[in-house]
Amino acid sequence: MKTILLLLVFLTPVLAAPVDNQTEQLINAAMQYNFDACNRENIGDVMDSCADEMPDREKFQKETESIFKEKDIHYSLVECELLQVRLPYAKARIVQDTLVLDRKTNDVNAAEYRNSSALLPGERVEYLNTFKKEKGKWKLLLIVSEMRVIKKEKQAEAENE
16 A cells, blocks of 8 residues: 555656755765665664565665675665655665675575565665655665666677777
8 A cells, every 4th residue: 555655646747856966965975875774784773774664664674684694785876866846755776786795595484575575685776665754764665677687888888898
């Protein structure tokens, strides 16, 4: 239900606010805060970076804790482009690099969830993420697109040679 409500909010043009540099910087900072918390494996800060109404919040927390125990992962924010603001929501295009040193898991359902939640997408991926402003602070809410693997510039150039 929350996902449907969120999608309806983004499909209603009347509530649109202009995209401005300050909001884009704050969204970028929110995404970077999340990645930094993940890189430090600090579950408290990871959950602090997520909106209270995040769907499957408890499942996300459990999977994140499990990944911290099983994997050595580093997330890097490559791009964060603010696309739309409809207060208290915003949508941005995210490009991230993920370096994973151990991809093994015995649970197929866990692997599927992790891959669809940006916890373990691999390489460089692009996706759309929504954010919610809570108590004056932007927080991650929900990934609203499929993750698309994109090639890094140097890798693409080498393949074209």
